[in-house]
Amino acid sequence: MLKFVLLVNKQGQTRLSQYYEYVPVEERVTTEADIVRKCLSRNEESCSFMEYKNFKVVFRRYASLYFIVGVDNSENELSILEFIHNIVETFDRYFESVCELDIMFNIDRAHMMLDEMIVNGNIVETNKSRVLAPIAVLDKSNR
Template sequence: QIHFMLLFSRQGKLRLQRWYTSLPDKDKRRISREIIQLVLARHHRTSSFVDWKDLKLVYKRYASLYFCCAIEEQDNELLTLELVHRYVELLDRYFGNVCELDIIFNFEKAYFILDEFIIGGEVQETSKKSAVKAIEDSDMLQETVEEYMNKPAF
């Protein structure tokens, strides 16, 4: 089970966070700062797995963004790395070669894609095709609603 997922830049700016365990906001901020500092301080040739408190951190850097998940000690790190990669593939498929600016300016879409893929810390949809279709359907619905709202009422 994933406890949380953080996306942050090489400069240490948090771009996306999804928590699957309930914690006070103050603790979330402290944990985020601590993990960002820990991951950024590591040499790029070291392992992508870090024991942290009673959890394991699994992270991977794609371009200027780090994707970091906290999992249980007994969970499979390689499977978690594969989940991170699948999320990046979904983002790429939606945005077309996703970059940090896509996440910044379309964070609601990035959250939607994540929530279509992982719910409650568990993988819900393994099919890229199904996840992308749900996202495209949502976009279509949003466009339809916007068109409807922009039409005159008379």
Template sequence: MVINTFGKPRLSKFYEFQWRSNKSSSAMSTQDTRLVYKHYATLYFVFLFDNSENELAMLDLIQAVFVETLDKCFKSVCELDVVFNYSKMHIILDEIILGGQVLETDSVEVVRAVEEISKVESTTSAGTLINKSIPSWWAR
């Protein structure tokens, strides 16, 4: 999860949803869940994970992989990059973590994969995927 200094979530991704009652507090703590965060400029990067993971490894994943990759993709990432490029943020996060499992820890490889996906998306426009029999006013 990425939140700004005012507490507004800017990016969130959950791999296991847990129902909570309406009467529960805003803090969640269980025996098997831990939280680490890192503050950069106006953003907090927050990771929640289970006891099988190491806190220092998660902090390193935030700092040396996720934030470093964001800086390479956005040239010094800021809150507006997160807000206006949320789909690219999810792609980056999916290249690093998928289904709750860490897949890639090399930011250079993540950037390379994101650039390849961006090239494919730029060559494939939505207009070419629309059937020619659809009226032009409807395809807008």
């Protein structure tokens, strides 16, 4: 089960955070800061998995953004890496080569995509067309 999804830039600023279990705000801030510091300090050849407290952290860097996912110990790290790649491909399809500014200026769309893919911490959809269909309907109605 997924605990959270974070998108963080190279300076360590969180651009998107989605939690799937309750964590007090104070604890979120300290946990995010600690995890981001550890992820940013790793070099390109380092492993993309690490254990943190009572869960695992899986992360991957795409251009200037780090995609960080916290999962419980029963999850397969390689499948989560593949899921991160799927998120990036979905964002790329919608934003046409996603960048940090796309996420910042369209945070609602980014959250909607994650909400279509993840429900209560479980991955329920990976088909990019199905994930983007409700957003396409919204985009048509806003024109």
